Amino acid sequence: MLGILPVIRKEFIHIWRDPRTLAIIILMPILQLFIFGYAIDMDVRDIKIGIMDQSRTPASRELIQKFTGSGYFEETVAIQKRAEIEDLFRSRKIKAALIIPVDYAKSIKREGVTSVQVLIDGSDSNTGSIVLNTTRQLLAGASFEISNINRLPMQITSTIWYNPEQESNHFVVPGLVAVLLMMICALLTSITITREKETGTMEQLLVAPLKPYQIIVGKVLPYVVLASVAATIILLIGRFWFKVPFTGSVLLLATLSIIYLVTALAFGILISTIARTQQTAMMMALMATMLPSVILSGFVFPVASMPLFLQGIAKIIPATHFLFIIRGILLKGNDISVLFPYVIYLAALSLLLLVISVKRFKVRLD
Amino acid sequence: MNAMDTPVILVEDLVKSYDQVSAVKSLDLEVVSGAMYGLIGPDGAGKTTLLRVLCGLLTPDSGEVQVLGFNPITELARIKDAIGYMPQRFSLYPDLSVAENMRFFADIYRIPKQERIERTERLMQFSRLEPFKDRMAHALSGGMKQKLALSCTLMHTPKLLILDEPTTGVDPVSRVEFWNILRELKDQGVTILVTTPYMDEASLCDRAALMYDGKILAEGTPDQITERYPNKLIRVITEEAHSAAEALKPNEAFESVELYGDRVHVAVRETARGIDLIKELLGRNNVTYDSVAKCEPHLEDIFVHLVKQEE
Numbered sequence: 141m142l143g144i145l146p147v148i149r150k151e152f153i154h155i156w157r158d159p160r161t162l163a164i165i166i167l168m169p170i171l172q173l174f175i176f177g178y179a180i181d182m183d184v185r186d187i188k189i190g191i192m193d194q195s196r197t198p199a200s201r202e203l204i205q206k207f208t209g210s211g212y213f214e215e216t217v218a219i220q221k222r223a224e225i226e227d228l229f230r231s232r233k234i235k236a237a238l239i240i241p242v243d244y245a246k247s248i249k250r251e252g253v254t255s256v257q258v259l260i261d262g263s264d265s266n267t268g269s270i271v272l273n274t275t276r277q278l279l280a281g282a283s284f285e286i287s288n289i290n291r292l293p294m295q296i297t298s299t300i301w302y303n304p305e306q307e308s309n310h311f312v313v314p315g316l317v318a319v320l321l322m323m324i325c326a327l328l329t330s331i332t333i334t335r336e337k338e339t340g341t342m343e344q345l346l347v348a349p350l351k352p353y354q355i356i357v358g359k360v361l362p363y364v365v366l367a368s369v370a371a372t373i374i375l376l377i378g379r380f381w382f383k384v385p386f387t388g389s390v391l392l393l394a395t396l397s398i399i400y401l402v403t404a405l406a407f408g409i410l411i412s413t414i415a416r417t418q419q420t421a422m423m424m425a426l427m428a429t430m431l432p433s434v435i436l437s438g439f440v441f442p443v444a445s446m447p448l449f450l451q452g453i454a455k456i457i458p459a460t461h462f463l464f465i466i467r468g469i470l471l472k473g474n475d476i477s478v479l480f481p482y483v484i485y486l487a488a489l490s491l492l493l494l495v496i497s498v499k500r501f502k503v504r505l506d
Numbered sequence: 507m508n509a510m511d512t513p514v515i516l517v518e519d520l521v522k523s524y525d526q527v528s529a530v531k532s533l534d535l536e537v538v539s540g541a542m543y544g545l546i547g548p549d550g551a552g553k554t555t556l557l558r559v560l561c562g563l564l565t566p567d568s569g570e571v572q573v574l575g576f577n578p579i580t581e582l583a584r585i586k587d588a589i590g591y592m593p594q595r596f597s598l599y600p601d602l603s604v605a606e607n608m609r610f611f612a613d614i615y616r617i618p619k620q621e622r623i624e625r626t627e628r629l630m631q632f633s634r635l636e637p638f639k640d641r642m643a644h645a646l647s648g649g650m651k652q653k654l655a656l657s658c659t660l661m662h663t664p665k666l667l668i669l670d671e672p673t674t675g676v677d678p679v680s681r682v683e684f685w686n687i688l689r690e691l692k693d694q695g696v697t698i699l700v701t702t703p704y705m706d707e708a709s710l711c712d713r714a715a716l717m718y719d720g721k722i723l724a725e726g727t728p729d730q731i732t733e734r735y736p737n738k739l740i741r742v743i744t745e746e747a748h749s750a751a752e753a754l755k756p757n758e759a760f761e762s763v764e765l766y767g768d769r770v771h772v773a774v775r776e777t778a779r780g781i782d783l784i785k786e787l788l789g790r791n792n793v794t795y796d797s798v799a800k801c802e803p804h805l806e807d808i809f810v811h812l813v814k815q816e817e
Contacts, residue, residue: 143616150602196798339597342592344597347589351587504565
């Protein structure tokens, strides 16, 4: 075991002397946290809507009031002619348009039935679908008031649990921990081991009385420490700046994070046994860990809405499992009994990857 | 058996190839304890491959290899502490200082603290790196880098030192200094196997082998090797060496005509007749010269001769 110490010491000197690595580890997470924390705002508020009120009756004004008073929409333009609508969409002045027909009030009075038209900009499908849902709700509420039924046979009262305000930050911050841990561990460890191969220093280490595990563990441990520091920083900012709730046990989260860390490191080590140059290692790490962790893990896009093929891939990705764990602990207060399957998967995957890496690690140059 | 005669390195019929390109072809080598052994040959001769096999870094395709009495492939762990290997490429950490690099090597060879401090001090004096001990390795000159690399390999006082072209790319003054250090080590009883592309360095070794295309062409003490030269050698010293070589080359009376900077070496069967013929040819071609005289063959001459025979 003592053979590891000099390698650890040396690795810390490398990191300390290379400000870029330090910046990647400490500053980038913070930067990304603020970028993601604010930019991935999936909450829809103050959507610009254009309204064409052809009816101009108290009834139609009441409907408009429902939209503008909801907080979801903000009336920016009063549309006069139908022909204007397309221009408004094209110039991005509005994201949605509400068209109230001339006979709106009349139809209600005479037939008890009426119709309005809603146009939605679907070029941003995420926002589009949220706007669609919101208008449906608003219109349903309006219809209910207009109709003279006092009581509907079935009443829908929905309550959202665990993130009642539907704050995306609460969702994004834990996700970011998953992505960044994967990035620091897999990317940096694969690069640091490959660097020794590329510069020829590995040749010296292999001739010295060091065992492969001493070289690997010694090189990787400093990154575990740094990744833990980075994760702590992200979570602290998440807790105190973005007010992410910490419902579950912090100790459980820390323990399970270590398991996830090992999975990420195992990925990095495996890559370093394949790649010959730092550049290849970097590309491989980005392709194999970063991209899937960001795109397919459910960090931003829900896994359930992916095509089946991608869902299959998502289920293999470690970040997907860790996302269930960290969101489960932080937002739902899950305990280990619920998270057990994810933990088992991560542990098994780490073991498999480590076994393959140790087998692949060459104690010789050929 | 006397300890002095025990072979520290024993290689029999070694074959090693990479992807159908053979780097070492049926090679035999024996280095006795306490020897300074030079392995001379151009780039691509297979020197590095041979050294890597000896250090257990490459697996031979076939053949017997013994280092300090052990098989470097299957019993590497038993000899790691006794070998010091300095790869051809500078393999230290450029972002670590001279002292930090030495400390790292002392630590991975598990040298106790007191011993480490004493030895570092001694090696710093020996290599004259003391004034640069806090300088980053990347900021050292070529010669200093090599001295640092050697110092790092010496931290654990190896019995066998394997050096791969330690003086390539090093200025002449530092080269002399480096060889003086190797001499001292040899006097302390360290067995040294060193490769070099410089023929003049071979003559500094007790024994040498000329290596070319994966084979050893000649082996022995430097004198034994030069004795094998079959021709007489005449040296022409001239400022117009190039024109001189041009004038002499077409003549079939010469075994070979080689150009070395400001001189031309001409191999002949018989000295007196050769000198006359050379003078006549140079005169006819209006080439002026400082001297045309018999000379002793150097390793370079025998090497060129053997390579020609080989081809």
